[in-house]
Amino acid sequence: xxxxxxxxxGGGSNISTDRKERMRQxxxxxxxxxYNILKEGGSAVDAVEGxxxxxxxxxxxxxxxxxxxxxxxxxxxxxxxxxxxNLSAGAVSAVRCIANPIKLARLVMEKTPHCFLTGHGAxxxxxDMGVPEIPVEKLITxxxxxxxxxxKQEKGAEKPDCPKNTGTVGAVxxxxxxxxxxxxxxxxxxxxxxxxxxxxxxxxxTAEEAAELALNYxxxxxxxxxxxxxxxxxGDWVAKWTSVSMPWAAAKDDKLQTGIDFGDTKIVDLP
Amino acid sequence: RFCxxxxxxxxxxxxxxxGGGSNISTDRKERMRQxxxxxxxxxYNILKEGGSAVDAVEGxxxxxxxxxxxxxxxxxxxxxxxxxxxxxxxxxxxNLSAGAVSAVRCIANPIKLARLVMEKTPHCFLTGHGAxxxxxDMGVPEIPVEKLITxxxxxxxxxxKQEKGAEKPDCPKNTGTVGAVxxxxxxxxxxxxxxxxxxxxxxxxxxxxxxxxxGGYADNNIGAISTTGHGESIxxxxxxxxxxxxxxxxxTAEEAAELALNYxxxxxxxxxxxxxxxxxGDWVAKWTSVSMPWAAAKDDKLQTGIDFGDTKIVDLP
Numbered sequence: 001x002x003x004x005x006x007x008x009x010g011g012g013s014n015i016s017t018d019r020k021e022r023m024r025q026x027x028x029x030x031x032x033x034x035y036n037i038l039k040e041g042g043s044a045v046d047a048v049e050g051x052x053x054x055x056x057x058x059x060x061x062x063x064x065x066x067x068x069x070x071x072x073x074x075x076x077x078x079x080x081x082x083x084x085x086n087l088s089a090g091a092v093s094a095v096r097c098i099a100n101p102i103k104l105a106r107l108v109m110e111k112t113p114h115c116f117l118t119g120h121g122a123x124x125x126x127x128d129m130g131v132p133e134i135p136v137e138k139l140i141t142x143x144x145x146x147x148x149x150x151x152k153q154e155k156g157a158e159k160p161d162c163p164k165n166t167g168t169v170g171a172v173x174x175x176x177x178x179x180x181x182x183x184x185x186x187x188x189x190x191x192x193x194x195x196x197x198x199x200x201x202x203x204x205x206t207a208e209e210a211a212e213l214a215l216n217y218x219x220x221x222x223x224x225x226x227x228x229x230x231x232x233x234x235g236d237w238v239a240k241w242t243s244v245s246m247p248w249a250a251a252k253d254d255k256l257q258t259g260i261d262f263g264d265t266k267i268v269d270l271p
Numbered sequence: 272r273f274c275x276x277x278x279x280x281x282x283x284x285x286x287x288x289x290g291g292g293s294n295i296s297t298d299r300k301e302r303m304r305q306x307x308x309x310x311x312x313x314x315y316n317i318l319k320e321g322g323s324a325v326d327a328v329e330g331x332x333x334x335x336x337x338x339x340x341x342x343x344x345x346x347x348x349x350x351x352x353x354x355x356x357x358x359x360x361x362x363x364x365x366n367l368s369a370g371a372v373s374a375v376r377c378i379a380n381p382i383k384l385a386r387l388v389m390e391k392t393p394h395c396f397l398t399g400h401g402a403x404x405x406x407x408d409m410g411v412p413e414i415p416v417e418k419l420i421t422x423x424x425x426x427x428x429x430x431x432k433q434e435k436g437a438e439k440p441d442c443p444k445n446t447g448t449v450g451a452v453x454x455x456x457x458x459x460x461x462x463x464x465x466x467x468x469x470x471x472x473x474x475x476x477x478x479x480x481x482x483x484x485x486g487g488y489a490d491n492n493i494g495a496i497s498t499t500g501h502g503e504s505i506x507x508x509x510x511x512x513x514x515x516x517x518x519x520x521x522x523t524a525e526e527a528a529e530l531a532l533n534y535x536x537x538x539x540x541x542x543x544x545x546x547x548x549x550x551x552g553d554w555v556a557k558w559t560s561v562s563m564p565w566a567a568a569k570d571d572k573l574q575t576g577i578d579f580g581d582t583k584i585v586d587l588p
Contacts, residue, residue, distance in 0.1 A: 076401075087507040087539060093373070093477070094398045113438035114476045115503045118374045119399030121356075121475015158393035189394075195401015196394045197373070222367060 002252060004174040005034040006229040006237050007051050009061050009247035010167035010186075020247075020260050022060050027249040028258050030054040032270065034171055035251035044173040044181035045083050045106070051171040052079075052102040052183040059141045063169040064099055066141050067187020069148040070196070075139045077101040077187055078197055080116075081109060084180030091116040093197040097133050098126055102185045107131075119195070144187075151191040158189065160224035167243075172231045180231060207232045211240040218242075282569060284454040285314040286546040286554050287331050289341050289564035290447035290466075290499045300564075300577050302340050307566040308575050310334040312587065314451055315568035324453040324461035324495070325363050325386070331451040332359075332382040332463040339421045343449040344379055346421050347467020349428040350474055355419040357467055358481040359385040360396075364460030364489035371396040371481035377413050378406055382465045385481070387411075396481065424467075431471040438469065440501040440541040447560075448480050450487060450497025452548045460495035460548060462487035462511075469502060478502025484512040493518050494550055500535075500543015500560055508535045514547060524549045528557040535559075 007030045009023055034051030038044075056064025067075045079101035080091035090109025093116070095101055107129050108117050117125055127133065156162045168186035175181075188196060205213060207230050218224045219242050227241025229248060239248040239259070249258040251270060259265040287310045289303055314331030318324070336344025347355045359381035360371035370389025373396070375381055387409050388397050397405055407413065436442045448466035455461075464487045466480040479485035479502040488511040489495035496511045504510075510531055517527035524547050535541045536559050544558030546565060556565040556576070566575040568587060576582040 082507075089503075089507050091477075094401065112473060113503070114473060115506050116477040116482075117473060117475045118477050119475050121374065121473060124474055193392060193394060193397060193401060193405065195397045195399050195404070197371075197396040197398050 002174065002235040003035065003038040003176060004231050004235055004237055004250070004252045005031055005038060005047055005051060005171065006173075006231060006239060006250040007031045007034065007055065007169070007171040007248065008227060008229045008239060009055060009169050015245065015260070019060065023247045024258050024260060026055065026058040026060050027247045028256060030058075030171070031249035031251045031256060031258070034173060035256075035270065038173060038175050041176060044175040044179045045081065047173040047175065048171040048181045048183035049081060049102055049106050051173075052169055052185050053100050055169040056100050056102060056185055059143075061169050062167065062187045063185040064101065065139050066144060067139055068190035069140065069144050070188070070192045073145070073148060075136055075187060076195070077185065079105040079183070079185035081105045081183040082181060083109070089115045092122045093118045094195050095119070095122045095126070097123070097136055098131055099134055099138070102183050104129075104131060105183075118197070147190050155191075157191060160222055162225075167226065170229060172229050172237070174231050174235055178233075180233065207236045207238040208240070211238050215240060215242045282454065282552040283315065283318040283456060284548050284552055284554055284567070284569045285311055285318060285327055285331060285451065286453075286548060286556060286567040287311045287314065287335065287449070287451040287565065288497065288499055288544060288546045288556060289335060289449050295562065295577070299340065303564045304575050304577060306335065306338040306340050307564045308573060310338075310451070311566035311568045311573060311575075314453060315573075315587065318453060318455050321456060324455040324459045325361065327453040327455065328451040328461045328463035329361060329382055329386050331453075332449055332465050333380050335449040336380050336382060336465055339423075341449050342447065342467045343465040344381065345419050346424060347419055348470035349420065349424050350468070350472045350476070352474060353425070353428060354474070355416055355467060356475070357381040357465065358477055359463070359465035360481045360483055360486055361385045361389060361463045362461060362483055362487060362489040363389070364491040364495055367490065369395045369483045371483065372402045373398045373477045373481040374475050375399070375402045375406070377403070377416055377419075378411055379414055379418070382463050384409075384411060385463075395483070398477075399475070427470050435471075437471060440504045440539055442501070442542075447499030447543065448486070450499060450546065452489070452495040452497050452546050452554075454495070454548050454552055458491065458550070460489045460491050460550065462489045462495045462497045464497045479505035479510070482506060484509045487511050488515055490515065492550060494524065494547055496545055496547040498543060498545045499563065501541045504535050504539045504541020505543055507539060508541075510535055510543065510545065514545060518549055524553045524555040525557070528555050532557060532559045
């Protein structure tokens with residue numbers, strides 16, 4: 001079976017050239033990490049958790065450290081993970097003061113009879129599991145503070161077709177047993193109301209056609225822009241978006257492809 | 272008035288459910304049948320007076336939240352700490368507007384708060400104390416948790432702490448969730464679902480009820496659906512959207528319901544139930560749990576049932 005690992009760093013626009021380079025490097029690092037896990041025989045779940053944790057730790061992306069801020073300047077994060085082998089799933093919403101929500105989502109999946117914990121119930125569970133509590137300042141960056149100030153004046157981010165929606169991070173993987181998994185993690189929408197939960201926690205055609213149909217439906221029905229990454233059960237993968245850009249990377253057959261805008265794909269060999 | 276006197280003669284339809292379960296005493300079954308009939312009649316009257324499908328499902332579900340016999344609002348099951356945390360969602364099939372709340376405490380009607388999220392915020396889903404802050408900002412009264420707790424819910428928690436059966440997907444005792452689906456005089460569809468969750472659940476546990484696609488879905492082009500049963504299983508298969516997917520593939524409401532519920536049962540051993548109205552006004556109530564209180568109002572007739580084969584029909588005034 002072909003090992004496949006695809007990650008995305010969220011749709012967005014108006015990204016400076018310098019920042020695009022940092023994002024491309026971050027996305028490449030995450031994909032390489034996830035692919036290495038697969039090559040060492042790790043499961044698809046291990047790989048997507050590992051890849052997303054890299055992006056949560058990277059301040060350039062809207063997840064974990066670098067999350068956008070809510071209306072109060074606080075960080076509330078959502079994440080989910082799912083094992084295609086048996087449909088096991090774990091999710092957390094509105095969690096604060098932890099470094100890696102995707103790891104907590106995995107603990108929900110594996111250590112509880114539930115699929116989804118929220119708010120301070122999720123935080124209590126984290127403490128019970130020995131997950132370190134970190135001061136919120138460790139998650140806040142200069143960029144996220146400036147972004148909030150700007151949004152409080154412009155109020156564009158709530159609109160479905162706002163191109164600035166620097167979404168969410170995510171990964172999909174196929175492992176050596178043909179098992180599939182996904183992981184998604186986010187700080188949400190800038191200036192969101194306290195306790196706002198987005199899509200991240202909530203799971204014929206070729207992969208390409210399916211992606212296009214679904215994204216175009218959301219755009220025509222609701223004017224909603226976005227993106228997705230997908231691996232079909234045959235190992236075919238796709239990265240597609242209707243937002244202006246979406247940092248993405250795909251590792252397969254020891255090659256790494258990365259991109260941010262339409263048509264700027266780069267390919268390198270993986271060691 | 273939402274509908275004028277010269278409206279197209281779309282059939283008004285209102286279906287409610289009171290959650291799958293088992294081992295219900297005869298007395299309690301009678302109280303549940305009356306409660307479900309009351310909720311369906313309330314919702315149907317809203318439709319007859321020209322109210323929208325959203326008004327009708329909100330009204331019907333609020334009746335069940337206020338009724339202590341059902342696992343929603345007052346009468347909700349208790350979490351591991353003996354506390355009440357509630358989830359709810361609502362959706363308008365006309366434009367896919369949706370509103371949801373999870374893990375909310377100390378309010379009487381989570382479905383009304385979900386509707387406020389849909390109509391008064393740019394978001395679809397608020398949780399925990401953010402949802403409670405929003406409720407306060409909207410002037411929703413805070414009520415002491417004791418008003419939501421009943422003798423039955425306290426006894427149920429004690430029993431579950433010993434037996435630990437409720438977490439299992441095929442546990443027949445899962446007295447689910449309440450819900451309603453409606454078609455109004457303009458052919459618009461809507462759903463509403465509300466629950467106290469699973470007895471003895473962890474603090475902050477969220478089930479399918481507030482997650483659109485799982486606890487319910489409404490799209491005028493396909494149908495409206497509300498689900499009940501083992502929440503974790505319903506989430507994993509996205510039961511509501513899965514059922515509507517089968518309708519999109521050309522199945523009848525009956526076939527779609529059966530396919531989706533059987534998939535959840537065979538794949539995950541998860542039991543549950545659902546109510547569904549297709550865009551043509553055909554409705555169905557189906558369940559794989561032992562029983563599911565349900566009622567359907569259409570053409571001035573009210574049908575009610577709890578177990579297989581015990582449907583009763585009365586005329587509505």
